[in-house]
Amino acid sequence: MNPSLSIYDNLGGEKVIRRLVETFYPKVQADPLLGPLFPEDIDPVMEKQYMFLSQFFGGPSLYSDTFGHPMMRARHLPFPVTRERAEAWLACMTEALEEIGVEDALRDFVIARLSGPAFHFVNTP
Numbered sequence: 001m002n003p004s005l006s007i008y009d010n011l012g013g014e015k016v017i018r019r020l021v022e023t024f025y026p027k028v029q030a031d032p033l034l035g036p037l038f039p040e041d042i043d044p045v046m047e048k049q050y051m052f053l054s055q056f057f058g059g060p061s062l063y064s065d066t067f068g069h070p071m072m073r074a075r076h077l078p079f080p081v082t083r084e085r086a087e088a089w090l091a092c093m094t095e096a097l098e099e100i101g102v103e104d105a106l107r108d109f110v111i112a113r114l115s116g117p118a119f120h121f122v123n124t125p
C-alpha cells in the first residue's frame with residue numbers, strides 16, 4: 001500500500017473496482033440478512049456501486065456526475081438497515097477484497113473507511 005496514492009489507485013483503478021463489485025454482490029445476495037433487501041436484477045445496483053465506490057475511493061466522480069449529491073444515508077432510508085446488516089455488509093466486502101487478492105494492510109484500510117458510512121446508514125434498531 002502506497003500512502004501517497006488514493007485508495008482507487010492503490011487498488012488498481014477501474015478494472016479492480018469492477019472486479020470488487022462483481023465479487024461483492026453475489027455474497028450480498030447469498031447473505032440471509034442482506035439478500036432479501038435487494039432486487040433480483042442486481043446489475044443496475046452493481047453499476048451504481050461501481051460508480052459510487054470509484055469516487056468514494058478517490059477516483060473519477062462518476063456517481064455525482066450522473067445522480068447528483070450522493071446523500072447515501074437518505075438513499076438507504078427506505079431499507080431497514082440494522083447494526084447486524086451493517087456488519088454483514090462489511091463482512092461481505094472484507095471477503096470480496098480478500099478474494100480478489102488485495103493485501104491485508106490495504107484491505108483493513110478500505111474496511112476502516114467503509115465502516116463509518118456503513119454504521120452511519122443504520123436507521124433501524
Ligand code: HEM
Pocket residue numbers: 034037038039045048049052053056067072075076079080081082085086087089114117118119121122
Ligand atoms: C450498512 C449496510 C447496508 C445495507 C443493508 C445496504 C443496502 C442497500 C440497498 C437495499 C440498496 C438499494 C438497492 C436497490 O436499488 O434496490 C442500496 C443501494 C446502494 N448502496 Fe447500500 N447498503 C449498505 C451499506 C452501504 C455502504 C457502506 C455503501 C457505500 C459506502 C453503500 C452504497 C450504496 C449505493 C451506492 C447504492 C445505490 C444508490 C442509488 O440507488 O443510487 N451501501 N444499499
